[in-house]
Amino acid sequence: MYGWIWRHLPGNAWVKALISLALALLVVYVLFQYVFPWAEPLLPFNDVTVNDQ
Amino acid sequence: MAATTEHGEQQHDEQGDQEEERTDAPVTTAPAVSPAGTPRRRLGRIAMAVSVVGELLITAGLVLGLFVVYSLWWTNVVADREADKQGDKVRDTWAEDRDTGPGALDTRNGIGFLHVPSMTKDEILIRKGTSAKLLNDGVAGYYTDPVKATLPTSGKNGNFSLAAHRDGHGAKFHSIDRIEKGDPIVFETKDDWYVYKVYSILPQTSKYNVKVLAPVPKESGRKKPGRYITLTTCTPVYTSQYRYIVWGELDRVEKVDGDRTLPKELR
Numbered sequence: 313m314y315g316w317i318w319r320h321l322p323g324n325a326w327v328k329a330l331i332s333l334a335l336a337l338l339v340v341y342v343l344f345q346y347v348f349p350w351a352e353p354l355l356p357f358n359d360v361t362v363n364d365q
Numbered sequence: 366m367a368a369t370t371e372h373g374e375q376q377h378d379e380q381g382d383q384e385e386e387r388t389d390a391p392v393t394t395a396p397a398v399s400p401a402g403t404p405r406r407r408l409g410r411i412a413m414a415v416s417v418v419g420e421l422l423i424t425a426g427l428v429l430g431l432f433v434v435y436s437l438w439w440t441n442v443v444a445d446r447e448a449d450k451q452g453d454k455v456r457d458t459w460a461e462d463r464d465t466g467p468g469a470l471d472t473r474n475g476i477g478f479l480h481v482p483s484m485t486k487d488e489i490l491i492r493k494g495t496s497a498k499l500l501n502d503g504v505a506g507y508y509t510d511p512v513k514a515t516l517p518t519s520g521k522n523g524n525f526s527l528a529a530h531r532d533g534h535g536a537k538f539h540s541i542d543r544i545e546k547g548d549p550i551v552f553e554t555k556d557d558w559y560v561y562k563v564y565s566i567l568p569q570t571s572k573y574n575v576k577v578l579a580p581v582p583k584e585s586g587r588k589k590p591g592r593y594i595t596l597t598t599c600t601p602v603y604t605s606q607y608r609y610i611v612w613g614e615l616d617r618v619e620k621v622d623g624d625r626t627l628p629k630e631l632r
Binding site: 313314315340343344348351352353356357358359360361362363364 | 417420421428432436439495511528530532533538572574575577578597598599604608
């Protein structure tokens, strides 16, 4: 999978490394900004109130 | 970065496999080391599937690791920033209408600050409601549901019940277990300091135990109406299995003076 991505990136090794880094950062951004905030309420780690439901 | 190391390892494995295969081939044509840059070799379908599954598993591990970083660090960064902003706004509003004297309580932005010196040296903004969205801003919220909190500013007997996060999102009640009986809890409003004394602690209770929020919380040992405060959060740390409860009782109310001199408990 990663090998496939690497082979399909343009440029020499340095350019590929830079693009990979940029892609990795983009993935982290999307996770922190959209995926984790969506997933968090579905997981049982952060309920602090007492309630009757 | 992960992508590159990934690739390197995989490449290595592929070469290893190939060398093994080639030992069966005629000796004369088999190079000791496959030369770099050979055209892509045919991987067995199974080997291919295994490597993709392996990479997906590693990716899943990294994502879970990142989720921990997100929950325990990033949400605090975001929440503290938001709480500071909202707290400053409340203080600005107080400063602006200082001269107009006591007016109707404005519950929109926050009703005041909680100071619990034995738990944290930071002040905690208190807002109305305990929805996840509100608490995620790094504030404490007073209950409106299932049992409505009685605000100390109303002057009536009742229970001022609060909730805040133990971990992540500001983690305002993280060190709630450091509170001991007799410790002060101070609620600061525009005009008054409400000084409470902790008299009872329940280190673990069911999350359905809404009786702890009752106007007279019987489990704390008090049977008569009074002016109580209840702090609730989740326990043990990093989970939401149970609830941790701290009860206090109003000791006295001090007027805020011109310099906002702190009551002696906070000095």
